[in-house]
Amino acid sequence: MFFGYCDQCLKVLVHGRDEPFVCNQCPYEFFVCNKCIAHMPRQHPSMHTFSKSEWHNVAFKLAHDLKHFGILCDGCGTKSFGGTRHRCQRCDTSFDLCEKCIGITPKNHTFKIISNPYLRACNHKLLAQRVLEVIYPSLVDSNSYALATTPTDTVYIAKSSLPNAGLGVFASRRIARFSYFGPYVGYKRSVDLIHGASSYAWNVLDKSGNVMYYIDAVDPKNSNWLRFVNCPNNFAQRNLMSLVYHGDIFYLSIRNIEVGEELLVYYGDAYAEKLGIDTKQFQ
Template sequence: MAPFTMKSAKSAKKTVEIPKMTSPHYVIDGDQVKLVEHRDINENMEVLGAVTKKVYEQLGKLKNKTFKNVRDVHIACNQCHQVFLTSCLEHPLFWVPNQIDRAVRGPYTHKTLPAQYFRISDEGRVKGQGIRAIRNIPTGLVFGPYEGTRTLAKDCANPDYSWDILVNGETWAVDGKKNGNWLVLINSPNYQREANMVALQHKGEMNYVVYKPIRQGEELTVWYGAEFGKRLAKWRKQAEKE
């Protein structure tokens, strides 16, 4: 599967001026991850964690005002249409680290599932297993990286379970079919516009970003690219006839 590429913006949107903070924290406020001063946190917010001084100093620093030539060490904000060294201050990203719960019985995909957010679901004969939210999920959460066996893309045995990663001019594949983590269970929608997550290559790894609010009980979906979409449509039509 080819990596997601941002759409070029005609012009940068004006961002909201955010006052400098002395003790910034990531919080979930409604449908979005936000940065707030510690003293301004209220009972309606869910605290995700404090922002270190080093990270905070990089937040909001512009790299480019357009999406041209975006390197994978930088973060493009789809709402501001600008590229930042780390993340946008107005629309920050909070990276939920991969975890392994060895007390969970079952395959590695089950052990790595962030159970505080999601559950594994049976999506029927056509789609197989999937992932559904057990609570409302805000935009700005990032899950990953996508795990698997790394090979050169041309040598990848399971392209439908793999992401292509461009590293130093070479295209590598991360094949999650045999030893992938829970992200391999996230299905593709029938159309790109229906996806609620987007794949983001960052520092040589593929991650999934929530870019539409996900409601409790809703299935997670990420677009795997046009070529995969064509094959997927063919598989699903064939399965429905059987």
């Protein structure tokens, strides 16, 4: 069984096999595996420290205590018992024992441990997320991965309506106000390397307004369709705003966006000034 994955390489972390490390300063849980911990001084804010985490042991206990609803222990008669469930593979009818009774049963039974359905569902969700983030890119041209992530039932990619802006994102259906998109995918870089950030980078701030790291979507092989959302030339064009949630960047629609309208989010004063945009109208 497993309970999560490394936030750096997306490796699945398995209980009893992996030793995850957790950041002591991040306001949300940021876990890395024992291989990625060596890269954290340059891939994560250098002032942050890591310690070995006992989170997987806690998760294991929580999973262990889940109830097997509707299952009757044929040893002690307890219904919907917690802990480990053992089912006989020889019996034609269901014969289950709780972990307390497994050591006092006849020897003519052969038992198999049955995982809790809820735990399997949680695992499947994590597996699905891993497929989307790791396996799916190998099924498409790596140079087209960012394009391939486009949810075409909602938006489409085409030439931007803004001059010299390259590609842009347009609504393929009416997008209601307060709809959100994300997270923004890219390389997470240490603040020490911020001077090398591209025009596709967003700063992630802590509660005090200090930059913890930045997310750079410069590489189309390691980003998603949100990298194609452009910056508006004036305040009236703006229909999205950026926000930080649990250390990730999301876009929120601040008004209804009609079919065929380009999605535009303000990148910030520093980027706007480079484009010659009057930043006062966005303040």
